[in-house]
Amino acid sequence: MKLIILDHYSQASEWAAKYIRNRIIQFNPGPDKYFTLGLPTGSTPIGCYKKLIEYCKNGDLSFRYVKTFNMDEYVGLPRDHPESYHSFMWNNFFKHIDILPENTHILDGNAPDLQAECDAFEAKIKAAGGIELFVGGIGPDGHIAFNEPGSSLVSRTRVKTLAMDTILANARFFDGDLTKVPTMALTVGVGTLMDAREVRAHGLPRPSLGGWTCLSVINYTGTTDNTY
Amino acid sequence: MRGGQDEARSPVLQFTNCRILRGRALLREDLWVREGRIVDPEKLFFEERRVADEQRDCGGCILAPGFIDVQINGGFGVDFSQAAEDVGSGVALVARRILSHGVTSFCPTLVTSPPEVYHKVLPQIPVKSGGPHGAGVLGVHLEGPFISREKRGAHPEAHLRSFEANAFHDVLATYGPLDNVRIVTLAPELGRSREVIRALAARGICVSLGHSVADLQAAEEAVQCGATFITHLFNAMLPFHHRDPGIVGLLTSDRLPPGRHIFYGMIADGTHTNPAALRIAHRAHPQGLVLVTDAVPALGLGNGRHTLGQQEVEVDGLTAYVAGTKTLSGSIAPMDVCVRHFLQATGCSVELALEAASLHPAQLLGLEKRKGTLDFGADADFVVLDDSLHVRATYISGELVWQAEEARQ
Numbered sequence A: 001m002k003l004i005i006l007d008h009y010s011q012a013s014e015w016a017a018k019y020i021r022n023r024i025i026q027f028n029p030g031p032d033k034y035f036t037l038g039l040p041t042g043s044t045p046i047g048c049y050k051k052l053i054e055y056c057k058n059g060d061l062s063f064r065y066v067k068t069f070n071m072d073e074y075v076g077l078p079r080d081h082p083e084s085y086h087s088f089m090w091n092n093f094f095k096h097i098d099i100l101p102e103n104t105h106i107l108d109g110n111a112p113d114l115q116a117e118c119d120a121f122e123a124k125i126k127a128a129g130g131i132e133l134f135v136g137g138i139g140p141d142g143h144i145a146f147n148e149p150g151s152s153l154v155s156r157t158r159v160k161t162l163a164m165d166t167i168l169a170n171a172r173f174f175d176g177d178l179t180k181v182p183t184m185a186l187t188v189g190v191g192t193l194m195d196a197r198e199v200r201a202h203g204l205p206r207p208s209l210g211g212w213t214c215l216s217v218i219n220y221t222g223t224t225d226n227t228y
Numbered sequence B: 001m002r003g004g005q006d007e008a009r010s011p012v013l014q015f016t017n018c019r020i021l022r023g024r025a026l027l028r029e030d031l032w033v034r035e036g037r038i039v040d041p042e043k044l045f046f047e048e049r050r051v052a053d054e055q056r057d058c059g060g061c062i063l064a065p066g067f068i069d070v071q072i073n074g075g076f077g078v079d080f081s082q083a084a085e086d087v088g089s090g091v092a093l094v095a096r097r098i099l100s101h102g103v104t105s106f107c108p109t110l111v112t113s114p115p116e117v118y119h120k121v122l123p124q125i126p127v128k129s130g131g132p133h134g135a136g137v138l139g140v141h142l143e144g145p146f147i148s149r150e151k152r153g154a155h156p157e158a159h160l161r162s163f164e165a166n167a168f169h170d171v172l173a174t175y176g177p178l179d180n181v182r183i184v185t186l187a188p189e190l191g192r193s194r195e196v197i198r199a200l201a202a203r204g205i206c207v208s209l210g211h212s213v214a215d216l217q218a219a220e221e222a223v224q225c226g227a228t229f230i231t232h233l234f235n236a237m238l239p240f241h242h243r244d245p246g247i248v249g250l251l252t253s254d255r256l257p258p259g260r261h262i263f264y265g266m267i268a269d270g271t272h273t274n275p276a277a278l279r280i281a282h283r284a285h286p287q288g289l290v291l292v293t294d295a296v297p298a299l300g301l302g303n304g305r306h307t308l309g310q311q312e313v314e315v316d317g318l319t320a321y322v323a324g325t326k327t328l329s330g331s332i333a334p335m336d337v338c339v340r341h342f343l344q345a346t347g348c349s350v351e352l353a354l355e356a357a358s359l360h361p362a363q364l365l366g367l368e369k370r371k372g373t374l375d376f377g378a379d380a381d382f383v384v385l386d387d388s389l390h391v392r393a394t395y396i397s398g399e400l401v402w403q404a405e406e407a408r409q
Helices: A009-027 A046-058 A085-092 A114-127 A164-174 A190-195 B004-009 B041-048 B087-101 B115-124 B168-175 B193-202 B216-225 B246-252 B275-284 B335-346 B350-356 B359-364
Strands: A002-006 A035-039 A066-070 A072-074 A133-138 A158-161 A184-187 A199-203 A215-220 B012-016 B019-022 B025-027 B031-034 B054-057 B062-065 B067-072 B103-110 B140-143 B181-186 B206-209 B263-266 B289-291 B304-308 B311-316 B319-322 B328-331 B382-385 B391-396 B399-403
Touching: A009 A035, A009 A046, A009 A133, A046 A085, A066 A114, A072 A085, A085 B041, A114 A158, A114 A184, A114 A190, B019 B350, B025 B350, B062 B350, B067 B087, B067 B140, B067 B335, B067 B359, B087 B103, B087 B115, B087 B335, B087 B391, B087 B399, B103 B115, B103 B391, B115 B168, B168 B193, B181 B193, B193 B206, B193 B216, B206 B216, B216 B246, B246 B275, B263 B275, B263 B359, B275 B335, B289 B335, B289 B350, B289 B359, B311 B328, B319 B328, B335 B350, B350 B359
Parallel strands: A035 A066, A035 A133, A133 A199, B012 B054, B019 B062, B067 B103, B103 B140, B140 B181, B181 B206, B263 B289
Antiparallel strands: A002 A215, A072 A184, A158 A184, A199 A215, B012 B031, B019 B025, B062 B382, B304 B311, B311 B319, B382 B391, B391 B399
């Protein structure tokens, strides 16, 4: 387990983006060998996405042979709602790069059978040969994706009821109206994440956690040892 | 209406490296077009899994909705009010030439004429979509003959009429069938105007107040009956007076039907309206301002003397005079010149200047879902402008219909 502490958001974003870029380039993806990337949403990864877009526009990085799988999506929110994770990924990433639409995968929170949708997502990951690198965010309470603290370590993609803290935190994106905030989401499980060849998580710890005022990038290398 | 299958096969065009006018702001966004309409690329991405078939680099230019001119009497030697044998080719010539001014839709305008002229000319000017052949015809603007004698301006006195006797029947008798008519300018102080306004509005025809000595009360009543536009504000109406603002007072009237506001045409050619007056109107009611050219046949003719029908006209830059005099002979400033002059004179935002020539006329005519915007689903009629709002290229239904000389390779 590696713990890297960086002073500024932009520095951390650039560091993360460079890492992803280098991993993809070293992998040397092609028509018979796609790089599968797991992706997060939220305010934390925005800086990283901006940098990746820059590398793509520079010609340093192509997403032509990259397949992406997002961690989660709200249940019941229309796909074109400005707060849906589909909208987030389009506006902050997909529309600026050369990825092919059919190579992007985001859970459908409006599927008629939600668990079937989750199972199908797991099957798509398997069909793609598993995730090479899963990039994620760690929430203030230590949750990853929508797996709140206490989630089973072998959990798979499933429907989750959101924690009250999460709903309250999200209210600001829905005009402060709690009745408009989604209460459920589809999320990859902790087990799904651990199946990836590599997981990198970014977190913004609250000041109460030992007074950190910086971003940390935590590198899980397949072990579940999370003491630091 | 093409089915989903056909649409899926149609090529998708992506205009990149541009700023587009959308949601009242200039955004750094690409413009996506398919089958002549503006499409939502996010929907294409997630639902159809489509990328663009062709990308066009716009060199950092501004993409604005194509300009809409709702008052233009002719141009390039053509006079729409002439009872020519082949009115159609005159309209077509003007339609093609105004593409270089960024105009993608217009309302050919007829000034006060005898009934024979209306009966002969109107059937020859059908509503028509634009394309490489020229700007689209949205319908005819009939300015007169039901106007004030005192405020007739350059309209021929002999052909002024009233509808006091038979109201709407007089209107039909004068114009003939109204199928191709989009706007009628009349003076609301004429007897029985309320019936006429209601009848025209019921037929979806835009009623405009102009060439009139109406006081504010008469003007407000006209709006309550369905009038929605003012023809070239300030010109050919009573001047603003602080105890009776007249038609000008509609801009700030509190007696208009709820949820409705008045639109008003302005000729911003630098001559017909003093810049201070332009600013007063703009500041009082910016959302209602509609830029019009009110151009006459001398538009587009070079400097010098020209014979236009019965008139001898002297063109000097952006001004036309009755030959040998200092009397103005109508406006000849192209629409893009009006947009630039309006921007400079009022100090308004680029967005508002562009909307005054596109969104506002579209709203006036109830066309804002298809024209005057770059929203998804709208017709891909747009103009490519540099930062000083000079026209670089004009597109109709996503097709390039005009391009500046320097841009051609």
